[in-house]
Amino acid sequence: MSEESDSxxxxxxxxxxxxxxxxxxxxxxxxxxxxxxxxFSGILPEITHWHQEAEVSREVFGGxxxxxxxxxxxxxxxALSCSFWLFAQRSKxxxxxxxxxxxxxxxxxxxxxxxxxxxxxxxxxxxxRAAGLMHSCIYFGFLGLLTATTILEIDHQLxxxxxxxxxxxxxxxxxxxxxxxxxxxVGCLWAVHRRYIARVxxxxxxxxxxxxxxxxxxxxxGVTGFLVEGLRIATLINENQSYSFERWSFVGYPLGQFFNExxxxxxxxxxxxxxxxxxxxxxxxxxxxxxxxxxRHMVTSPVNMYLSYTDKPEGALREMENLAExxxxxxxxxxxxxxxxxxxxxxxxxxxxxxCTSVCPANVTGKVLDPRQIILSINxxxxxxxxxxxxxxxxxxxxxxxxxVGTNDITSRVSAEEVFACTTCxxxxxxxxxxxxxxxxxVDIRRHYTLMESEFPTELSSAYRxxxxxxxxxxxxxxxxxxxxxxxxxxxxxxxxxxxxxxTNDQGAFAFDxxxxxxxxxxxxxxxxxxxxxxxxxxxxxxxxxxxxxxxEKCTGDPARRSGNEYIFQMLALANIETxxxxxxxxxxxxxxxxxxxLKNEYPDFGGSFNVVHHTQYLLDLIESGKLDMSTARFAERxxxxxxxxxxxxxxxxDEPRSVIGSIxxxxxxxxxxxxxxxxxxxxxxxxxxxxxxxxxxxxxNRAQEAIDTGASTVISECPFCAVMLGDxxxxxxSETNVKDLAVVLSEALER
Numbered sequence: 241m242s243e244e245s246d247s248x249x250x251x252x253x254x255x256x257x258x259x260x261x262x263x264x265x266x267x268x269x270x271x272x273x274x275x276x277x278x279x280f281s282g283i284l285p286e287i288t289h290w291h292q293e294a295e296v297s298r299e300v301f302g303g304x305x306x307x308x309x310x311x312x313x314x315x316x317x318x319a320l321s322c323s324f325w326l327f328a329q330r331s332k333x334x335x336x337x338x339x340x341x342x343x344x345x346x347x348x349x350x351x352x353x354x355x356x357x358x359x360x361x362x363x364x365x366x367x368x369r370a371a372g373l374m375h376s377c378i379y380f381g382f383l384g385l386l387t388a389t390t391i392l393e394i395d396h397q398l399x400x401x402x403x404x405x406x407x408x409x410x411x412x413x414x415x416x417x418x419x420x421x422x423x424x425x426v427g428c429l430w431a432v433h434r435r436y437i438a439r440v441x442x443x444x445x446x447x448x449x450x451x452x453x454x455x456x457x458x459x460x461x462g463v464t465g466f467l468v469e470g471l472r473i474a475t476l477i478n479e480n481q482s483y484s485f486e487r488w489s490f491v492g493y494p495l496g497q498f499f500n501e502x503x504x505x506x507x508x509x510x511x512x513x514x515x516x517x518x519x520x521x522x523x524x525x526x527x528x529x530x531x532x533x534x535x536r537h538m539v540t541s542p543v544n545m546y547l548s549y550t551d552k553p554e555g556a557l558r559e560m561e562n563l564a565e566x567x568x569x570x571x572x573x574x575x576x577x578x579x580x581x582x583x584x585x586x587x588x589x590x591x592x593x594x595x596c597t598s599v600c601p602a603n604v605t606g607k608v609l610d611p612r613q614i615i616l617s618i619n620x621x622x623x624x625x626x627x628x629x630x631x632x633x634x635x636x637x638x639x640x641x642x643x644x645v646g647t648n649d650i651t652s653r654v655s656a657e658e659v660f661a662c663t664t665c666x667x668x669x670x671x672x673x674x675x676x677x678x679x680x681x682x683v684d685i686r687r688h689y690t691l692m693e694s695e696f697p698t699e700l701s702s703a704y705r706x707x708x709x710x711x712x713x714x715x716x717x718x719x720x721x722x723x724x725x726x727x728x729x730x731x732x733x734x735x736x737x738x739x740x741x742x743x744t745n746d747q748g749a750f751a752f753d754x755x756x757x758x759x760x761x762x763x764x765x766x767x768x769x770x771x772x773x774x775x776x777x778x779x780x781x782x783x784x785x786x787x788x789x790x791x792x793e794k795c796t797g798d799p800a801r802r803s804g805n806e807y808i809f810q811m812l813a814l815a816n817i818e819t820x821x822x823x824x825x826x827x828x829x830x831x832x833x834x835x836x837x838x839l840k841n842e843y844p845d846f847g848g849s850f851n852v853v854h855h856t857q858y859l860l861d862l863i864e865s866g867k868l869d870m871s872t873a874r875f876a877e878r879x880x881x882x883x884x885x886x887x888x889x890x891x892x893x894x895d896e897p898r899s900v901i902g903s904i905x906x907x908x909x910x911x912x913x914x915x916x917x918x919x920x921x922x923x924x925x926x927x928x929x930x931x932x933x934x935x936x937x938x939x940x941x942n943r944a945q946e947a948i949d950t951g952a953s954t955v956i957s958e959c960p961f962c963a964v965m966l967g968d969x970x971x972x973x974x975s976e977t978n979v980k981d982l983a984v985v986l987s988e989a990l991e992r
Contacts, residue, residue, distance in 0.1 A: 319528055342582055467495070471511050545675045572692060583680070708811070735823055796813065799930060832959060836852055
C-alpha cells in the first residue's frame with residue numbers, strides 16, 4: 241500500500257468512501273428491483289389472462305385501454321427507480337460523518353423495535369394531541385389507501401381460483417378503502433387549517449410554500465382517487481350493469497350517481513380515463529418529490545427512531561477522546577464531517593414541527609437560540625456542500641442563496657451567541673417526536689467555539705480560571721471547601737485519600753455508609769450551605785455514617801463540559817476519578833443534580849464507575865426503611881415543587897421527591913403547570929449560572945412567576961443552582977414566597 245493510500249485509510253476517508261458506495265448501491269439496487277418487479281407485475285396478467293369472474297367484484301383497470309395500462313407500469317417503475325436513486329444521493333451526506341455504532345444486536349433489539357413501534361404507531365406525535373391526531377389521520381389514511389392498492393394488485397396477479405376480492409370480502413374492502421380516503425383527506429384539511437388558518441405559532445413560516453405544495457399534492461391524490469372511483473361506478477350505472485353491491489363504497493357510490501346525472505353517457509368513459517391519468521400522474525409526482533422535499537421524513541423519521549437507542553446513559557453527552565493524549569487537530573463540531581453519521585441523518589428526519597423551539601427556555605424568553613433552526617442550518621450546510629448538492633430539509637429563497645456558497649463550515653450558519661444561550665435542559669430532545677439528538681449537537685458546536693476559536697461569553701473566563709486554578713468555578717480556595725461543617729454541633733469525618741486509615745476499617749473496606757459529595761455550590765454558596773448542613777443533620781438523625789472529601793473534592797467539571805470546555809472537564813474528572821478509585825466508596829451521595837449526573841453517567845467513560853444517588857432518592861430510602869421517623873414531621877404550608885432538569889429529563893428521577901414531600905404531615909402540594917418531565921428550566925444549566933443572560937426576559941423570572949402564581953408560600957427545589965436562581969427570581973418579583981431545598985423542608989418538618 242502506498243504512503244498516500246495508507247494516509248487515506250488511517251484518516252477514515254477510505255472507510256467512508258466504501259460505506260458510501262455500499263449504501264448507495266443498496267438503495268439503487270432496491271430501486272431497480274422494485275422497478276423490475278413492477279414491470280413484471282404488469283406483464284404477468286397479459287400472459288396469464290387471469291380475470292376476476294365473480295359478479296360482486298371489480299375489474300382491475302376496467303375501462304382503461306391496454307396502452308395506458310402498459311404506460312402506467314412503465315412510468316411507476318421509472319418513478320420508483322428515480323425515488324430510490326435520489327435517496328441514494330442523500331445517503332452520501334450521512335457517511336461524511338464520523339463513526340457511530342448503531343448496530344442492532346440481541347442486547348438492543350427490543351429497544352430498537354420499541355423505537356420503530358413508537359414511530360409507526362404515532363405514539364410520540366400524540367404527546368401533542370391535536371398535532372398527533374392530525375398526523376395520524378394523514379399517516380394511517382395514507383397507509384390504508386396504499387394497502388388497498390397493494391391488495392388489489394395482489395388479487396390482480398392471482399389465478400381465478402385464488403382470487404379473494406369478491407362477494408362480502410370485496411364489499412368490506414370497498415368500505416374500508418373509502419374510509420381510509422376520508423380519514424386521509426380529513427387529516428390533510430386539518431393540516432391546512434392548523435398551518436394557514438389557525439396558524440399555530442410554532443409551525444415554520446419559512447417552509448409555507450413547500451408545505452403548501454406537499455399538502456395540495458396529497459389532497460389532490462385523495463380527491464382524484466374518489467373521482468376515479470365515482471366515474472368508474474357511473475360508467476357501470478350507465479351500462480345498466482349490476483352495481484348495487486357498490487353501495488359499500490359510501491363515497492364513490494353517491495359520486496357515481498351524481499356523475500351519471502351530470503355527464504353525458506358517451507362522455508363518461510373519457511372522463512374516467514382522464515381522471516385516472518391525472519391520479520396516476522400525481523402519484524408519480526409524489527414518488528419523485530418524496531426524497532427531494534420535507535416529505536422524506538415519512539421514511540427517515542421511523543428509521544431514525546429505530547436507530548435512536550444507544551447504551552449511553554440518557555444524561556451523558558457524546559464522549560470525546562482523552563484530549564491530553566489526542567493527536568487530533570480539531571475538536572468539537574466546526575464542519576459537517578465533525579458530526580457523526582447519525583447526527584447528520586438526524587437532520588433529514590426533522591419534520592420542522594417546531595416542538596423543540598416551543599419548549600426551549602432560551603427561545604421562550606427571547607434569546608436568539610432556536611433549536612429547530614440549529615437542525616435546519618446543519619442540514620443546509622450538509623446538503624449544500626455535498627457531492628452532489630441536494631435539497632435541504634426546507635427550501636426557500638434564503639436557503640437557495642446559501643446553497644451557492646457550498647461551504648461545509650457549520651459556524652457559517654450557527655453563531656456562538658445561539659449555542660451559548662442553551663441551558664442544556666434537554667427539553668428539546670425530550671419533546672422531539674422523532675428522537676432527534678439536538679442538545680448533543682449544540683454542545684459539540686460549543687466545543688468547537690471554545691476549544692478551537694476561543695470564542696465564548698467573557699463571563700466564563702472567570703469560571704474557567706477558577707476551575708483550572710482553584711478547582712472550582714467560584715475561584716475560592718479549596719481549603720475553604722469544608723468550612724460549612726464548622727457550624728455543626730458534631731464533627732464531620734474528612735477523608736484524605738493519602739491516608740487509608742481515614743476511610744477504611746480494620747478489614748480494609750470503606751468505613752462509611754456513604755461518601756457525601758457536597759459539590760461546589762453546597763460548599764461555597766451561602767444559600768446552598770443551608771442545604772448541605774440540613775442534609776448532614778438528616779444523615780446524622782438517621783444514624784448514617786458519612787464522610788466528606790473537603791479540600792480533596794474538586795468540581796466535577798459539569799460547568800466546563802456543558803459550556804464546551806472539554807479540556808478543563810477532563811482535567812477535573814480524571815483527578816476526581818483517581819481519588820474516588822483510591823477510596824472506593826460503596827455509595828456516593830450528592831445534593832446537586834449536576835454532580836449526580838456527571839458522576840453517575842459521564843465518569844464511566846473515563847474509568848470511574850460508582851454507585852451514585854441523589855439526596856431525594858436517599859432520603860426516600862431512609863424514610864421507607866424507617867431510619868427517618870416521619871410520624872411527628874409537620875410542615876403546615878402550601879408548597880410547590882420545582883423539578884430539576886438534570887433529575888427529571890436527564891435521569892428520570894421524578895416520583896422520589898414527591899414521595900418524600902408526601903410523607904410530611906400537614907403539607908399541601910400544588911403542582912405548577914409545567915412539571916415533572918415537562919418542567920421549565922431555572923436557567924442555570926449549561927454553565928448559564930456563570931454567564932450574563934440576555935433576551936427579553938430572564939429564564940428564572942419566568943419560572944419564579946409561575947411558582948408564585950400557584951399561591952404557594954414555599955417553593956421546594958432539589959438542586960442548589962435551582963434554589964439560587966428561583967430565589968433571585970422571587971426577590972426580583974418582590975414576592976414573600978420562600979425557596980427551600982427539599983432537605984431543608986424535611987429538616988424543618990422534623991424539628992417542628
